[in-house]
Amino acid sequence: MIRIDNLKTDPKKDLMAELYKRVAKHLRVGKEEILSLKILKRSIDARKKPAVFYISSVAVEIANEERFLQNKKIKGISLYQEKIYRLASEIVSPVRPIVVGLGPAGLFSAYLLALAGLRPIVLERGKKATERYKDVQAFFDTGVLDPSSNVQFGEGGAGTFSDGKLQTGVKDKNGRNRFVLKTFVEFGAPEEILWQAKPHIGTDRLIQVVSNMRERICELGGEVHFNTQMTSLLIREEKICGVRGICRGVEREFLSPHVILAIGHSARDTFERLYEQKIPMKAKEFAVGFRIEHPQEMLDRVQYGEVYAGILPVSSYKLVGHPSEDRGVYSFCMCPGGYVVNASSEEGHLAVNGMSNYGRESGNANSAIVVSVGAGEYDLNDPLGALKYQRKIEKAAYEAGGGRIPQQLYGDYIAKRTSTSYGAFSSCHKGKTTFADLNPIFSQEIREAFLGAMDLFEKKIPGYSREDAILSGVESRTSSPVRIPRGEDFMCEIKGLYPCGEGAGYAGGITSAAMDGIKVAEALISALD
Numbered sequence: 403m404i405r406i407d408n409l410k411t412d413p414k415k416d417l418m419a420e421l422y423k424r425v426a427k428h429l430r431v432g433k434e435e436i437l438s439l440k441i442l443k444r445s446i447d448a449r450k451k452p453a454v455f456y457i458s459s460v461a462v463e464i465a466n467e468e469r470f471l472q473n474k475k476i477k478g479i480s481l482y483q484e485k486i487y488r489l490a491s492e493i494v495s496p497v498r499p500i501v502v503g504l505g506p507a508g509l510f511s512a513y514l515l516a517l518a519g520l521r522p523i524v525l526e527r528g529k530k531a532t533e534r535y536k537d538v539q540a541f542f543d544t545g546v547l548d549p550s551s552n553v554q555f556g557e558g559g560a561g562t563f564s565d566g567k568l569q570t571g572v573k574d575k576n577g578r579n580r581f582v583l584k585t586f587v588e589f590g591a592p593e594e595i596l597w598q599a600k601p602h603i604g605t606d607r608l609i610q611v612v613s614n615m616r617e618r619i620c621e622l623g624g625e626v627h628f629n630t631q632m633t634s635l636l637i638r639e640e641k642i643c644g645v646r647g648i649c650r651g652v653e654r655e656f657l658s659p660h661v662i663l664a665i666g667h668s669a670r671d672t673f674e675r676l677y678e679q680k681i682p683m684k685a686k687e688f689a690v691g692f693r694i695e696h697p698q699e700m701l702d703r704v705q706y707g708e709v710y711a712g713i714l715p716v717s718s719y720k721l722v723g724h725p726s727e728d729r730g731v732y733s734f735c736m737c738p739g740g741y742v743v744n745a746s747s748e749e750g751h752l753a754v755n756g757m758s759n760y761g762r763e764s765g766n767a768n769s770a771i772v773v774s775v776g777a778g779e780y781d782l783n784d785p786l787g788a789l790k791y792q793r794k795i796e797k798a799a800y801e802a803g804g805g806r807i808p809q810q811l812y813g814d815y816i817a818k819r820t821s822t823s824y825g826a827f828s829s830c831h832k833g834k835t836t837f838a839d840l841n842p843i844f845s846q847e848i849r850e851a852f853l854g855a856m857d858l859f860e861k862k863i864p865g866y867s868r869e870d871a872i873l874s875g876v877e878s879r880t881s882s883p884v885r886i887p888r889g890e891d892f893m894c895e896i897k898g899l900y901p902c903g904e905g906a907g908y909a910g911g912i913t914s915a916a917m918d919g920i921k922v923a924e925a926l927i928s929a930l931d
Contacts, residue, residue: 412456507918508902
C-alpha cells in the first residue's frame with residue numbers, strides 16, 4: 403500500500419468522500435482506480451482560524467503501486483508497511499507467574515503471559531469492573547468509601563474511571579503501542595482509536611473492554627482472584643517464592659518463582675509493606691495542584707473559532723508554564739466534556755481526578771493544573787517521603803471540605819475568600835461538593851507558582867483565568883510517589899520479582915502502563931524460554 407500524508411479536508415464535509423477525492427487528485431488517477439483506503443492518523447489543524455482543517459495520513463491500495471512510488475513528480479508518498487507486534491511463541495512450562503494488580507500494566511502483562519500459554523495467576527485487591535462501578539456510584543451518592551473498591555482500586559485500575567486517554571509520548575519502534583490499541587479494539591473499544599491523534603475510550607466503554615480482556619485471560623487458562631490483597635512477598639535467599647495475600651479475611655499463599663508487581667500508584671499500604679521487607683525503593687518527584695473547570699463551548703470557540711465550534715469534536719488543550727526557575731507547572735489529564743470526581747482511596751483523605759464518558763457530553767472541560775514538587779516539600783532520602791506528603795495534602799483537602807470535594811472560584815482563591823455560589827456556569831462533578839478556601843492546602847511558594855502559571859495560560863487561552871473558573875482540590879495522584887529500581891532484565895534486586903507499570907514508577911498513563919506491562923511480560927517469557 404502507499405502512504406500519503408498531510409491531506410487537508412473540510413470538517414463540514416464527509417471525511418471519506420473527501421479523502422478519496424484528495425487521493426485521486428494527488429496521484430492523478432480516477433477515484434475508481436483506488437481499490438481501498440484506510441485512515442492511519444487524523445488530527446485537527448486550527449492554527450489559521452477561521453480556516454480549520456482535518457489533516458489525515460492514509461494508506462491506499464492501488465494497482466501497480468510501484469509506478470507511483472517511482473514517479474518523482476508525486477511528492478509526499480511512501481511505501482506503507484504496518485508495524486506488526488510479534489507475539490512470543492507459546493512455551494511449555496510448569497511455572498505459573500503471579501501478577502499482582504489488574505490495572506493496565508497488570509492486565510496486559512497477564513494477557514501476554516496467557517497468550518504464551520503460561521496461565522498466569524492474577525491477584526486484584528478490588529472487585530470486577532461491573533461490581534466496582536456500583537461501589538463507586540454508591541460512594542459518589544453517599545460519601546461512604548470502600549477502601550478496596552473505589553476510583554483507584556479494582557479491575558482496570560485508576561484508568562477505568564478517567565477519560566480513557568490513550569495517547570503517549572513513549573517511542574514505539576516495536577509496535578507495542580499499536581498492539582495495545584488493536585487489543586482494546588478487539589475487546590470492544592471503537593475502531594477510531596486506531597487513527598485518532600488523541601484517542602480515548604471513556605469510562606462507560608472501558609468497563610466492558612477490561613472485563614472482556616479478563617475473560618479472555620481466563621479462557622486461556624489464567625486465574626483472576628478478586629478481593630485478594632497482597633500482604634507480603636515470600637522471599638528466600640534473595641529470590642521470590644510467591645506472595646501471601648488475604649482473600650475475604652482468609653490468608654493464602656500463592657507460590658511462584660516469578661512475580662510481576664503491577665500495584666498501581668495508589669497502593670500506599672503495599673508500598674509500606676514492601677519497604678518493611680526491605681525492597682529497594684526511592685521517593686520520586688511528582689506534581690500536585692487543583693482541578694480547574696471551564697465551559698467546554700468557551701474552549702471550543704477559542705480553539706476552533708465561531709464557525710467550527712459545535713461542528714468539530716470537543717476541543718482539548720495541553721499547557722506548560724515556568725513562572726519561576728524552580729517550578730514547572732502544567733496541565734495534566736485534561737478531560738473534555740468531563741466530570742471532576744472524588745478519587746479518594748483512604749479514609750480521612752481526599753483526592754480528585756477527572757473522567758469522561760465516550761461522548762464527552764457534560765458541558766464542562768476540566769484539567770488538573772499541577773506544580774512540580776520535590777525536595778522543597780519532603781525528604782527525597784526517605785523512600786516514603788513523597789507518599790507522606792501526598793497524605794498530608796489529601797488530609798488537608800478532606801478537612802477543608804468536611805469529606806466533600808472542596809471547591810472555590812478562581813477569583814475567590816486569589817482573594818483568599820470562601821466562595822458562596824457558582825458564577826456563569828456550574829460544576830460538573832461526581833461526588834458531593836462544598837465551597838471552601840483552598841489556600842491553606844499548599845505552601846505560599848506553590849500558590850505563587852500556580853497563580854503565575856495561570857497568568858501565562860491566559861495568554862494562550864483567553865478566558866482561562868476567568869474569575870468564575872472552578873477549582874477543586876486536591877490533585878495529588880499525578881504519578882507514583884515511589885520508584886522501585888529494576889535492571890535491564892526488568893527484575894529488582896530480588897530475583898524473579900518484576901516491578902511494573904505506574905506504581906513502580908515506569909509509566910504515566912493507560913497506554914504507557916500497558917506497554918510497560920508488555921515489556922515486563924516479554925522479559926519474564928524470555929527468562930522461561
